[in-house]
Amino acid sequence: xxxxxxxxxxxxxxxxxxxxxxxxxxxxxxxxxxxxxxxxxxxxxxxxxxxxxxxxxxxxxxxxxxxxxxxxxxxxxxxxxxxxxxxxxxxxxxxxxxxxxxxxxxxxxxxxxxxxxxxxxxxxxxxxxxxxxxxxxxxxxxxxxxxxxxxxxxxxxxxxxxxxxxxxxxxxxxxxxxxxxxxxxxxxxxxxxxxxxxxxxxxxxxxxxxxxxxxxxxxxxxxxx
Numbered sequence: 001x002x003x004x005x006x007x008x009x010x011x012x013x014x015x016x017x018x019x020x021x022x023x024x025x026x027x028x029x030x031x032x033x034x035x036x037x038x039x040x041x042x043x044x045x046x047x048x049x050x051x052x053x054x055x056x057x058x059x060x061x062x063x064x065x066x067x068x069x070x071x072x073x074x075x076x077x078x079x080x081x082x083x084x085x086x087x088x089x090x091x092x093x094x095x096x097x098x099x100x101x102x103x104x105x106x107x108x109x110x111x112x113x114x115x116x117x118x119x120x121x122x123x124x125x126x127x128x129x130x131x132x133x134x135x136x137x138x139x140x141x142x143x144x145x146x147x148x149x150x151x152x153x154x155x156x157x158x159x160x161x162x163x164x165x166x167x168x169x170x171x172x173x174x175x176x177x178x179x180x181x182x183x184x185x186x187x188x189x190x191x192x193x194x195x196x197x198x199x200x201x202x203x204x205x206x207x208x209x210x211x212x213x214x215x216x217x218x219x220x221x222x223x224x225x
Contacts, residue, residue, distance in 0.1 A: 005126040005142040006116060014131065016105055020113050023100035027091045027121060054124070055149055062154050069223040077216055081160045088164020091122055095165070098172060107176045111197055112137035114173075118165060123158075128192075141193035144186060152188035156215045163208065176200070180208045 011017060026032055039045055061084070068076030095117055101110065112131050119127040119141060129139040146155070162180070170177060177200040184190035200206070 002126055002142050005128045005140075006120055007126055008120040008124065010120070012113065012116060012129065014109065014113075016102070016109050017113060019102045020105060020110060023097050023102070024113070024117055025095055025097055027094040029094070051145055054145060058146055058157075059149060062150065062157050065157055066219075066223070069219050073220060073223070077220065081216075084157065084160035085164040085167065088161040088166075089168045090164070091161070092165035092168030093172075095121075096173065101173070106134060107174050107178075108134055108137055108197075108199065111169075111174070111178055112139075114169065115139055115195075115197065118162075122161070122165075135199040136197065138194065138196045141186070141195075144193060147186045150187055152185055153215075153219075155185055155187055156212070156219070159208070159212045159215070163212065166208070179204070179206070181211070 006012070065077070065080045068080045070076075072079070095114065109131060112129055115137070116127055116129050116139070119125045119139065123141075123144060123146075125144045126142040127139050128142055129137065131137045146158075150157075166178075166180065179196075179198045179200045181196055183194040183196060185193045
């Protein structure tokens, strides 16, 4: 059993977490409210069915992307990736109340706290977050619901959702910009999925977008075979 890390609803140890919590929102609030009132308390409800539903949808998404790449090439890849980025952008919008963000919170703290919401709500994962200094934070994913059905290469589909969320944050939340990169993934055989978030230097190329482009080229090469 994984006893470490943070699940949805858990509190962070940092003092400013309490200040930020009023600004944090639940994506898909209407659906959550209906679920809580009409389904959750039923004695015949098995919560593993939600995992099965999520895995079903996730398998469908990666299959759509692969088939689009195989049948339509670059254009198909662009269409699907754009749709996923737009979905991520909308979820980013639903995650935070811009009027409730504390004025005295640092960007790196807010970024780390929002990453926790992304990881524990949008991905229902178990997260171990750390704020290293004023320019960098990181997190380890100790368990991800997709780790048993996605290959390491399939995980690329999540990059588009993340890109959409990050795009919203860049447009509306942060004064500074950040680099996001992964160092290891569970489907590739690592113990955790490890991600580093660091303050972006002026004129520095975006590592997340650059690596996504690399994966896109590889995916199209695979599709041709």
